[in-house]
Amino acid sequence: MNGADILVEMLIGYGVDTIFGVPGDTNVPLYEALQAHEGRITHIMARDERSAGFMADAYGRFTDKPGIIECPSGAGAMYSLPPIAESNASSVPVILLTIDIPLPGEGRGVLTELDCAKLFEPVTKMSVQIKSPEKLPEIVRRAFRTACSGKPGAVHLQIPEDMLTAKVDSDRVSLHIEEDCKTFPAFPTRPAPGLVEKLLETVKQAEKPLIVSGGGVIRACAGDEILALAVRLNVPVCTTMTGQGTMPDDHRLSIGVIGDNGFHPHANRAMEESDFVLFVGSKMGSVVTIGWTFPKVTLNKRVAQIDINPEVMANNYENVVSVTGDAKLVLREFLKIVPEGFDGSKYHPWVNHLNSLRASFWQGAESLLSNDSKPLRPERAVRCFNQALEKSGKPALIYSDAGTPTPYMTRFLKINDPRTRFAIPRAFGGLGSALPATVGAWRADPSRRPIGLFGDGSFGMAVGEMETLVRLNIPAILILFNNGHYGWIKGLHRLKGHNQCFSVDFMPPKGQAIAEAFGLTAWTAKSPEDLDAALAKAFAHENGPCLIDVHIESIADRVPPVYSWLNKRGEDPLDLASKEVAYM
Structure with missing residues (x-):
């Protein structure tokens, strides 16, 4: 050989x-x-x-x-x-x-x-x-x-x-x-003796406990365990951006996404008001804690961690309990020691309070989600996508780039099918990943529809991979958020008072024409009606890839749902009304 x-x-x-x-x-x-x-x-x-x-x-x-x-x-x-x-x-x-x-x-x-x-x-x-x-x-x-x-x-x-x-x-x-x-996790570790018992006792002592599910839960495929534990204890669950999809979004114990980018104000309030937070599979980094400025009441001595990596334990806060181990195995051990007749009724007022806040948020967001103005609003585009995804009745593997899709998808996308996965590369926030990622998603599981969400900045960096999609006849759905600039950076310029933004604008790509030149089926959407029609055709189109060129309002036109940006504008990020905020 x-x-x-x-x-x-x-x-x-x-x-x-x-x-x-x-x-x-x-x-x-x-x-x-x-x-x-x-x-x-x-x-x-x-x-x-x-x-x-x-x-x-x-x-x-x-x-x-x-x-x-x-x-x-x-x-x-x-x-x-x-x-x-x-x-x-x-x-x-x-x-x-x-x-x-x-x-x-x-x-x-x-x-x-x-x-x-x-x-x-x-x-x-x-x-x-x-x-x-x-x-x-x-x-x-x-x-x-x-x-x-x-x-x-x-x-x-x-x-x-x-x-x-x-x-x-x-x-x-x-x-x-x-x-x-051959697969992950190799050699998964169980918790050290006595630690899950200590966790249970800490939960029992709390009046307002909260579980935060991070990306490590997704990686460990421990969503079922988080859900089972939450239901058994009657404890609400928030997720980080990378933990989104851990639980069905419409579940009464599934409160929302915490942190800075695309956060839910009621979820961040849950972090602020809770007296004990159990982080599972989260580093508790800068996005989750908004640069370690949130919650305003420090997490010291009211937080516990479950993580496979001992190096992150108590790295940023003083933990009550630190449990090293595989999330799935630790949660299963935790479930075993919770008595069948565990009475979580004392948490009903806490859960009801958070659901009241959640209902107020979604009621306040309705005016944005149903706004039919032009250019198409990102919130409205997410609703169109959500409705089309649910109507398809089929699971999907959704990969989103940084930029325009991120804060709006994180805040307004609802995932209720446990077979559907949503991923955002958040470590370095580079552009150009979502389009080629649909190829990897398809090879990972051809039974689930690969969907790529990206802005026109990302599109320009990866446009050549459309040939790969056509060559392999991959039934990917590509959604291009098109507005002719690096919107996130332009918005940041404006947030800092530079209304005459420098070197962030480019010619908007003719997305449909480019896609058709590569051999994709493509549509252009400039209104909610256009987008609804294009999405219906896209989900019905299973013979090869397709692209929807969505002409959409830029993140640089209105402050997006980013906690630190709203704070900088003097707005209350925890306001449940979801009002529009201008830069200048």
């Missing part, structure tokens, strides 16, 4: 069915091995290494398996860095294979020479160069073990081209795989 055959055999052994990548000079031996095993593993050619990384990221988010990406040396490796950094910081298991120049060329000025192992070291859990073909199986095993165990994340393997062409005596290597490490 040669090294490339060993690598592909190991990937297949670990259950890898898809590898995303871009061809180049150095990865030809890998492609020869993949072609020899065609039918056992599928290679998805992307048009850009960054896009391939976002495909792998979406695959890793929407499955319990790591996404795999490969790329050639030099620029290919450098283009791969943004999505790998995003995956690692977002706790998404991804493995990157950079196929590099042959080892004898090191330090001799060979074209595309780059110390990739060092380049990726700061943004991965593990980044190593393979210097012996016999080490390939061992290091591949370590890669899967590292990506999938503990806090999941990204792994990078720098593989010199000559490691793939070298002949290896099969008697000198073992191609065994570790079954535990």
Whole structure:
């Protein structure tokens, strides 16, 4: 066997069915091995290494398996860095294979020479160069073990081209795989004895307890456990942005999204008023706590954490209890010790109070959600999308870029189908991810409709991947929020008093024409009626990808539902009326 055959055999052994990548000079031996095993593993050619990384990221988010990406040396490796950094910081298991120049060329000025192992070291859990073909199986095993165990994340393997062409005596290597490490979580940990009992006692002592479900709950597929625990205890649940979809949004105990971007004022009030908050799978970072300024009453000594990563425990606040372990296993242990006849009736007034606030918010938001003015309001667009999604009756995998879709989708989107997932890459907030992510979502689960939401800034960065969608006949629904500038940045300029904004405007793309040029079916929507009609056609269109070019009001025209921005304008972010706020 040669090294490339060993690598592909190991990937297949670990259950890898898809590898995303871009061809180049150095990865030809890998492609020869993949072609020899065609039918056992599928290679998805992307048009850009960054896009391939976002495909792998979406695959890793929407499955319990790591996404795999490969790329050639030099620029290919450098283009791969943004999505790998995003995956690692977002706790998404991804493995990157950079196929590099042959080892004898090191330090001799060979074209595309780059110390990739060092380049990726700061943004991965593990980044190593393979210097012996016999080490390939061992290091591949370590890669899967590292990506999938503990806090999941990204792994990078720098593989010199000559490691793939070298002949290896099969008697000198073992191609065994570790079954535990084929999926996440590998080696999930249970809580230390006595800790869940302490949590229960703390809940019992509270008058206004609250559970906050973060992205770690989504990653651990522990939504059912959160729901079961909340119902058993009669304790309300809020989510972070990345935890959205943990529970059905219409459930009486599902209060809303906390934090800064796209927050629900009643959910933030729940944080402010509660006397005990249990965070599950959340780092309690700057977005959740609005730069550690919210809630105004400090969380010290009234907060507990459940997290797989001990490094985040009590990092920002003094915890009452810290429980390290896999969210699903810890919550199951918690459920076991809650007596069947547990009386949570004393929390009825607290739950009723929060639901009263929630009802007032949605009543106050109705004027925005039903506003038919032009240009189309983002709130109205979300309602159109929500209604079309529910009417379709089918689950979806929704991936949203940063920018216009984020605050409005987070605040107004309602997810009540547990099979539907909603993901936003929040670690670095880069643009250009949602369009290629639909490819990874489709490979993750073809039975759920892949949907990408993005602004025109993102569209310009990833437009070439529409060819990939057409080539693979992927039934993705792409929704372009089109207004001709980097709206978030322009809004930030205006928030700081710069009404003459600098270098943020560009020509609005002719989204429908561009999509049709690539072979997509496309529509343009300039009104709620247009959007309703286009969405109905899009959900009915299952033969290949389609795009809706939505001409929409910019985030730079009105202050979006962002706590810190509203605060800066002198408004009360916790006002339940959802009134319109101008910048100037």
